[in-house]
Amino acid sequence: MIQVTNLSKSFxxxxxxxxxxFSIKKxxxxxxxxxxxxxxSTTINMMSTILSSDDGxxxxxxxxxxxxxxxxxTLIGVVPQEISLYDEFTAYENLLFWGELYKIxxxxxxxxxxxxxxxxxxSDRKNDLIKTYSxxxxxxxxxxxxILHNPKVLFMDEPTVGVDPQSRNRIFEIVESxxxxxxxxxxxxxxxEEVERLCNRIAIIDDGKIVAQGTQTELQKExxxxxxxxxxxxxxxxxxxxxxxxxxxxxxxxxxSITVACDANKDLSTIISICNTAKLQIEDLKLNKVNLETIFxxxxxxxxxx
Amino acid sequence: MILTIFKKDLKLFFADKKGALxxxxxxxxxxxxxxxxxxxxxxxxxxxxxxxxxxxxxxTKDSKEVLSNLDALKGVKTISEEKTTAIDLVKKGKYxxxxxxxxxxxxxxxxxxxxxxxxxxxxxxxxxxxMLQSVLIQNLMSxxxxxxxxxxxxxxxxxxxxxxxKNIKEKAMSLMNSDKDGVNSMMGENTMGLQMTSVIKEDTxxxxxxxxxxxxxxxxxxxxxSIAGIGGGLLDEKEAGxxxxxxxxxxxxxxxxxxxxxxxxxxxxLQLTIMFVFSWMVFGLPIFKDITSLVLMIIATAFAVSSxxxxxxxxxxxxxxxxxxxxxxxxxxxxxxxxxxxxFVMPEIMQQIAVISVNYWGIQGFYDIFWRSxxxxxxxxxxxxLVAIGLGMTIISVRLFKKNVLKMI
Numbered sequence: 001m002i003q004v005t006n007l008s009k010s011f012x013x014x015x016x017x018x019x020x021x022f023s024i025k026k027x028x029x030x031x032x033x034x035x036x037x038x039x040x041s042t043t044i045n046m047m048s049t050i051l052s053s054d055d056g057x058x059x060x061x062x063x064x065x066x067x068x069x070x071x072x073x074t075l076i077g078v079v080p081q082e083i084s085l086y087d088e089f090t091a092y093e094n095l096l097f098w099g100e101l102y103k104i105x106x107x108x109x110x111x112x113x114x115x116x117x118x119x120x121x122x123s124d125r126k127n128d129l130i131k132t133y134s135x136x137x138x139x140x141x142x143x144x145x146x147i148l149h150n151p152k153v154l155f156m157d158e159p160t161v162g163v164d165p166q167s168r169n170r171i172f173e174i175v176e177s178x179x180x181x182x183x184x185x186x187x188x189x190x191x192x193e194e195v196e197r198l199c200n201r202i203a204i205i206d207d208g209k210i211v212a213q214g215t216q217t218e219l220q221k222e223x224x225x226x227x228x229x230x231x232x233x234x235x236x237x238x239x240x241x242x243x244x245x246x247x248x249x250x251x252x253x254x255x256x257s258i259t260v261a262c263d264a265n266k267d268l269s270t271i272i273s274i275c276n277t278a279k280l281q282i283e284d285l286k287l288n289k290v291n292l293e294t295i296f297x298x299x300x301x302x303x304x305x306x
Numbered sequence: 307m308i309l310t311i312f313k314k315d316l317k318l319f320f321a322d323k324k325g326a327l328x329x330x331x332x333x334x335x336x337x338x339x340x341x342x343x344x345x346x347x348x349x350x351x352x353x354x355x356x357x358x359x360x361x362x363x364x365x366t367k368d369s370k371e372v373l374s375n376l377d378a379l380k381g382v383k384t385i386s387e388e389k390t391t392a393i394d395l396v397k398k399g400k401y402x403x404x405x406x407x408x409x410x411x412x413x414x415x416x417x418x419x420x421x422x423x424x425x426x427x428x429x430x431x432x433x434x435x436x437m438l439q440s441v442l443i444q445n446l447m448s449x450x451x452x453x454x455x456x457x458x459x460x461x462x463x464x465x466x467x468x469x470x471x472k473n474i475k476e477k478a479m480s481l482m483n484s485d486k487d488g489v490n491s492m493m494g495e496n497t498m499g500l501q502m503t504s505v506i507k508e509d510t511x512x513x514x515x516x517x518x519x520x521x522x523x524x525x526x527x528x529x530x531x532s533i534a535g536i537g538g539g540l541l542d543e544k545e546a547g548x549x550x551x552x553x554x555x556x557x558x559x560x561x562x563x564x565x566x567x568x569x570x571x572x573x574x575x576l577q578l579t580i581m582f583v584f585s586w587m588v589f590g591l592p593i594f595k596d597i598t599s600l601v602l603m604i605i606a607t608a609f610a611v612s613s614x615x616x617x618x619x620x621x622x623x624x625x626x627x628x629x630x631x632x633x634x635x636x637x638x639x640x641x642x643x644x645x646x647x648x649x650f651v652m653p654e655i656m657q658q659i660a661v662i663s664v665n666y667w668g669i670q671g672f673y674d675i676f677w678r679s680x681x682x683x684x685x686x687x688x689x690x691x692l693v694a695i696g697l698g699m700t701i702i703s704v705r706l707f708k709k710n711v712l713k714m715i
Contacts (some may be wrong), residue, residue: 070556083675
C-alpha cells in the first residue's frame with residue numbers, strides 16, 4: 001500500500017530524515033516509534049503530501065505523491081498531532097465542513113457523519129460546540145474528521161497526546177475498528193505500550209534514521225537484549241556511573257538508579273562484580289522482561305520519552 | 307524589588323525588537339506625514355502655483371492683457387481651454403476653476419460697466435478658491451480698474467455736468483484715483499463684476515461636502531483595519547493547526563487564500579453598505595441618488611481593500627507581525643489618501659503621492675457620486691483603478707503565499 005524509498009529531508013543545517021526506506025502492506029497497522037524530534041512528524045508530513053522531500057520517493061497505492069498529489073490526498077486521511085478543529089463550530093458542523101472538502105455528496109456525507117459519530121461514541125454531543133468538549137472528546141472528533149472520506153490509508157500522528165486513560169482506550173478501539181474494516185494505518189507515537197497493543201509491524205526511528213523494523217517478535221528475536229536490570233543504590237557518584245558505563249554503554253541513570261539492557265544470564269554477575277569494585281551498595285535490584293522500550297534503549301542509548 | 311521588576315519589563319520590551327521599533331517609528335512616521343500634509347516643513351520651498359483654466363471669448367487687447375497679467379503672477383498659472391471642455395474639467399475635479407472672459411469685455415471696460423467675467427469653480431476646493439478669488443480681483447483692479455473708473459467718471463461728468471472743461475475733468479479724475487475709498491465706492495462691492503458660480507449645481511439631493519469626506523474617509527480606513535483582522539484569521543488557522551489540516555485535504559493552497567479573500571470581500575461589501583445606510587438614516591446622505599454607481603463603487607472599493615488584507619497576511623508570519631505591518635501601512639495610506647485630512651488641504655506634492663493609496667481612489671469615487679454627481683461613465687475609471695489595485699495585490703499575494711505557505715505550517 002505504501003512504498004517509501006530513500007527519503008531525505010533537511011531544514012537548513014538540520015537533516016531531519018536520512019535516507020529512510022520502508023514499505024507498509026495493505027490492512028496493516030504500522031507503527032513509527034521514536035522519541036520527540038526523531039523525524040516521525042516530518043516523515044508523516046512528506047507522506048501526506050504537504051511537505052516535499054529533498055530526495056527519495058513515496059508511492060501510495062501505486063501513485064507517486066510528487067506526480068499525483070491530488071489523487072494521493074483522496075487516498076489518505078491524516079489525524080494531526082494538534083487538535084485541528086474549529087472551536088466555534090459544533091462537532092457536526094466541523095465534520096460537515098471537513099467532509100465537504102472531499103466533495104462527498106451531501107446525503108452520503110450526512111450518513112457517513114452519523115456512522116462515524118456512532119463509532120466514536122459522540123452522537124449525543126454532535127450539536128455541542130467543540131470548545132465545550134473535553135480533551136479526549138476533541139481527540140475523537142479529530143480522528144472522525146480524517147476518516148469521513150473513507151481513506152485507504154490513515155496517518156495518525158501521536159493521536160493520544162494529553163488524553164486520559166479512558167479516552168486513550170476508546171481511541172485504541174476506534175483504531176482497531178477502522179483497521180478491521182480494511183483501513184491501513186500508520187501510527188506514530190513515543191508510547192511503547194500503544195505500539196505493542198496496536199501495531200502489526202514497527203519501524204524504530206531515531207535521529208532521522210530507521211534503526212530497526214519488523215514485527216515485535218522479529219525485533220525481540222533480532223535483539224541481543226533479553227532483559228533489563230534496574231538497580232537502585234544507596235548513593236551513586238558520577239565517577240561510579242562512569243565505571244559502569246565503560247562495561248555497559250547503553251546504561252541509563254535515573255537519580256540513584258541505573259537501568260541496563262542486557263542478557264541477565266550472561267551479564268548479571270558482571271554487573272554485581274563491577275558494583276562491588278566500585279564500592280556501590282545495592283539497595284534494590286529488579287529484572288524486567290525485554291520490551292520495545294528495552295530494544296529502543298539498547299539500539300539508541302536513549303529512552304523513548306527523552 | 308520594584309527596580310528588578312522594572313529592569314525585567316524593560317528587557318522584555320526591548321527583546322521584541324519589531325514591537326519596540328514600532329513604538330518609536332510609528333509616531334515619528336505619522337508626525338512627519340502630518341507635518342508634510344499641513345505644510346509645516348520646508349517653509350522656504352516654492353509653492354506650486356494654482357492652475358487656472360481660462361477661456362477668452364472676447365479676444366481683445368484688454369482681455370489678453372488681463373489674462374497675461376494673471377499668468378505673470380507667482381501663485382497662478384493659466385491654461386487656455388475651450389469653454390465646454392474647461393467647465394467639464396472643473397466638474398471632474400481636475401482643475402480648481404475656470405475664468406471665462408465673455409465677449410464685450412473690452413467695451414465694458416471702456417464704458418465702465420460691469421465686466422462680463424465668470425469664475426466657475428469646484429466648491430470642494432474652497433481653500434484654493436479663497437486664494438484664487440482674492441488674487442483675481444487684485445489683478446483685475448490693477449489691469450483694468452483705472453481705465454474703468456476713468457470711463458465711469460467721464461460718463462458721469464457728461465451726464466451730470468455737461469460742458470465741463472477737459473482740464474477740470476482730468477483734475478477731478480486724478481483726485482478720485484488717488485482716493486482709495488472713492489475708487490472702491492465707484493467700483494461697487496470691489497468684485498469688478500466677477501460672477502462666481504459653482505460648477506456643481508445646487509441640488510437638494512446633493513451630499514454635504516464635510517459629510518461625504520467624513521463618511522467615505524472613515525469608512526475606507528475602518529474597512530482596511532477590519533479586513534486586516536479578517537485576513538489575520540489565516541494566521542490564527544496556522545496557530546490552531548487547521549491550516550495544516552486544510553492542506554491535507556484535496557484543496558490547493560491558493561484555494562485557501564481565495565476562500566479567505568472572498569469572505570473578506572463579502573464582509574467588506576456588507577460593512578460599507580451598513581456605513582452608508584447609517585449615514586443616510588442619521589445624517590441624510592443621499593445614497594439613492596445614483597444607486598448603480600454607489601453599488602459598483604462599494605464593490606470596487608471592497609475588492610481593493612480585501613486584496614489588500616490578503617496581501618498583508620501573505621507578508622506576515624505571525625499575528626504580531628500582521629498587527630505591526632497593518633498599523634503602519636493603513637495609517638500611512640489613510641493619511642496620504644485623504645481619510646484623515648481632506649486632500650485639498652494638503653500641499654500639491656502630497657496630493658500627487660495620494661494616488662498610490664486605495665483610500666484616495668475610494669474617496670474620490672464617492673466624491674464623484676455624492677458631490678460632483680458625475681455619470682457612471684465618468685466614475686468608471688476610478689473603479690477601474692481600484693479593481694486594478696485589487697488584481698495587482700492579489701497576484702502578489704498569491705505568489706508570496708505560495709512561497710511562504712510551507713513555512714506557515
